[in-house]
Amino acid sequence: MNEIISVKQFSKSYGGLTAVQDLDLSVMQGTVFGLLGENGAGKSTTIECILGTRIPDTGTISIMGMNPFQQRKQLFENVGVQFQExxxxxxxxxxxxxxxxxxxxxxxxxxxxxxxxxxxxxxxxxxxxxxxxxxxxxxxxxxxxxxxPKVVFLDELTTGLDAKARREVWKILSNLKEKGLTIFLTSHFMDEVEALCDTICILKKGKTVFYGTVKEAVESSPYKNFEDAYLWYSDEETSENENV
Amino acid sequence: MRTFRTMLKNEMKLSIRDMNMIIFAICIPLAVLIILGIIYGNKPAYEGAEYTFLEQSFGALTTISICAGGVMGLPLVISDYRNRKILKHFKVTPVSPAMILAVQVVIYTIYSVVSLILLYVVSVIFFGFHLNGSIPVFLGGYLLVMLSIFSIGMMIGGIAPNSQTASVIASLLYFPMLIFSGATLPYEVMPNALQKIADILPLTQGIKLLKAAALGLPLDNVFVPIAVMAVLAAVCIGVSIRFFKWE
Known part of the structure; x- marks a missing residue:
C-alpha cells in the first residue's frame, strides 16, 4: 500500500496560542482516515496546513509525495476538497x-x-x-x-444531512473507497466514524490523545461503545485518563 | 483554454445577473452622451472651433465604462470572492491566479468595448458625430487607457486584504477620476486650478490622448503619457500576480 498523506512533527500556533502540536499522521491508499476532536481542537488547522492554505510553523507535510505549496497545480489535479464554510x-x-x-x-x-x-x-x-x-x-x-480525485478531504462530512441521506453518502463513499479512493474526513458523528473510518486520530487542544483503529480506541478505554470512548478521550479532565 | 472559456461564460452570466455593470458601464455613459448631445448638440466646442463640443467630449465619454469596470467592478468582484472564500477554494484546485484575473479582465473589456460601440453608434446616428482623427490611433489610445486602468484594478483586487479596503480604495480612485479627469465633467469647462489638479490623474492623461486622436489634433506630447501608462500597467499587473492573496 502506498502512503498518500504524510504529516511529520507538524505544529502550528496563532500568536502564541498553540493550535496543533507535534502531530504525526500517515494515511494509506484506499483507506478512510478520521480526524476527530471537539471544536477548536485543531482539526481545521490541520486540514488547512495539509492542503497548503495555511503555512505550518514546523514539520513536513506531503500528499502523494508532493509538497502542497511547491507543486500546487500538479497536486490538485488529483485532490478533491470540501471545506466547512x-x-x-x-x-x-x-x-x-x-x-x-x-x-x-x-x-x-x-x-x-x-x-x-x-x-x-x-x-x-x-x-x-x-x-x-x-x-x-x-x-x-x-x-x-x-x-x-485519488484523495478527497471532507471537512464536517455530513453536517446538515438527515439520517437517510447520511447512509446514502456513506454508501457512495464506501464504494469509492473500494475503487481505491483515499478519504480524509472530520466528523462530529461517531456512528459515521465507526461506519467509515479505518484509522482515527483524536485531537485535544492540538495534541494527539489517541491514534489507531476504532476498535483499539474502544478497547483501551473503560467503555463498551465508541461514542463513550471518544468522549472519554476528548474530555477536558486529563487526570482521569492518566489513571487508567 | 477550456477552463478559461467555461469560467468566462459563467462569470459573464453572473455579472449580467448582478446588473451593476450594465448600469454603470453601459447605461451611464450613454445617458451622459445623450444629455451632452441634447444640451450642446452640434455647437462648436468653442467660438470658431473646427470641431463640435460632442466631438471634443467623445474620447472622455468612452472612458467612463473603463473606469467603472476597471476601478470599481474588477477589484470589488475579486475581493468579494476573497471574502466569500471562493478564492480559497480555487487555491485547492489547479487554477492559477493569472487565470482568475484574466477572466475578470476580459469581462470588463467586453463591457468597455460594448459601451464604446454603443456610444459611437448613438453619436453618429443622433448627433451627427464624425471621428476626425485616425481610427487606429484612437483605438490604440483606448487600449492603452484600458490597460492602465484595468491594471490598477487588478492590483487593488489582487492584494486588498478585504472587501471593505478594496471598496474604499476603489471609491477613492473612482470618483475623483470620474469627476475630475474629464470623463463626465468636460475638462474644458473646469477652472484653471482644477485643471492642474486633474492633470495628475492617470485617466486625465489618457483622455487627452483619446481626445487628440479623436479630433485628429497633432500628437506631439504623447510620448510621456504613453510611457507613464505603460510602466504603470506593467508594475500593477506584476504586483497583482506576484502578491496575489487567496485569503
Whole structure:
C-alpha cells in the first residue's frame, strides 16, 4: 500500500496560542482516515496546513509525495476538497458551479452523473442559495468528487444531512473507497466514524490523545461503545485518563 | 483554454445577473452622451472651433465604462470572492491566479468595448458625430487607457486584504477620476486650478490622448503619457500576480 498523506512533527500556533502540536499522521491508499476532536481542537488547522492554505510553523507535510505549496497545480489535479464554510457566488446555479469546477481539471467526472448519484439532479437549475442545508452539503461533496480525485478531504462530512441521506453518502463513499479512493474526513458523528473510518486520530487542544483503529480506541478505554470512548478521550479532565 | 472559456461564460452570466455593470458601464455613459448631445448638440466646442463640443467630449465619454469596470467592478468582484472564500477554494484546485484575473479582465473589456460601440453608434446616428482623427490611433489610445486602468484594478483586487479596503480604495480612485479627469465633467469647462489638479490623474492623461486622436489634433506630447501608462500597467499587473492573496 502506498502512503498518500504524510504529516511529520507538524505544529502550528496563532500568536502564541498553540493550535496543533507535534502531530504525526500517515494515511494509506484506499483507506478512510478520521480526524476527530471537539471544536477548536485543531482539526481545521490541520486540514488547512495539509492542503497548503495555511503555512505550518514546523514539520513536513506531503500528499502523494508532493509538497502542497511547491507543486500546487500538479497536486490538485488529483485532490478533491470540501471545506466547512460554503464558498460560492451569490447567484450561481448548481449546474454552473459544477460546470466551472469540472473545467478546472484535466480529467474530470461528468457532474450530471454525480448529481444523480447523490439524488440532487433535479436541482441542477436552482441557485445554490435555494438548496436546503442537506442538498447543499451533498452538492459540496459532489464538487469534491468532480476531479475524480485519488484523495478527497471532507471537512464536517455530513453536517446538515438527515439520517437517510447520511447512509446514502456513506454508501457512495464506501464504494469509492473500494475503487481505491483515499478519504480524509472530520466528523462530529461517531456512528459515521465507526461506519467509515479505518484509522482515527483524536485531537485535544492540538495534541494527539489517541491514534489507531476504532476498535483499539474502544478497547483501551473503560467503555463498551465508541461514542463513550471518544468522549472519554476528548474530555477536558486529563487526570482521569492518566489513571487508567 | 477550456477552463478559461467555461469560467468566462459563467462569470459573464453572473455579472449580467448582478446588473451593476450594465448600469454603470453601459447605461451611464450613454445617458451622459445623450444629455451632452441634447444640451450642446452640434455647437462648436468653442467660438470658431473646427470641431463640435460632442466631438471634443467623445474620447472622455468612452472612458467612463473603463473606469467603472476597471476601478470599481474588477477589484470589488475579486475581493468579494476573497471574502466569500471562493478564492480559497480555487487555491485547492489547479487554477492559477493569472487565470482568475484574466477572466475578470476580459469581462470588463467586453463591457468597455460594448459601451464604446454603443456610444459611437448613438453619436453618429443622433448627433451627427464624425471621428476626425485616425481610427487606429484612437483605438490604440483606448487600449492603452484600458490597460492602465484595468491594471490598477487588478492590483487593488489582487492584494486588498478585504472587501471593505478594496471598496474604499476603489471609491477613492473612482470618483475623483470620474469627476475630475474629464470623463463626465468636460475638462474644458473646469477652472484653471482644477485643471492642474486633474492633470495628475492617470485617466486625465489618457483622455487627452483619446481626445487628440479623436479630433485628429497633432500628437506631439504623447510620448510621456504613453510611457507613464505603460510602466504603470506593467508594475500593477506584476504586483497583482506576484502578491496575489487567496485569503
Amino acid at each position: 460554503a464558498n460560492y457566488q451569490d447567484k450561481v446555479t448548481v449546474s454552473e458551479l459544477c460546470e466551472v469546477t469540472q473545467s478546472l481539471y484535466k480529467k474530470a467526472a461528468d457532474y450530471r452523473e454525480l448529481l444523480k448519484q447523490f439524488g440532487i439532479s433535479e436541482k441542477a437549475k436552482s441557485t445554490v442559495k435555494e438548496l436546503s442545508g442537506g442538498q447543499r452539503q451533498k452538492l459540496f461533496i459532489v464538487l469534491a468528487l468532480i476531479p475524480q
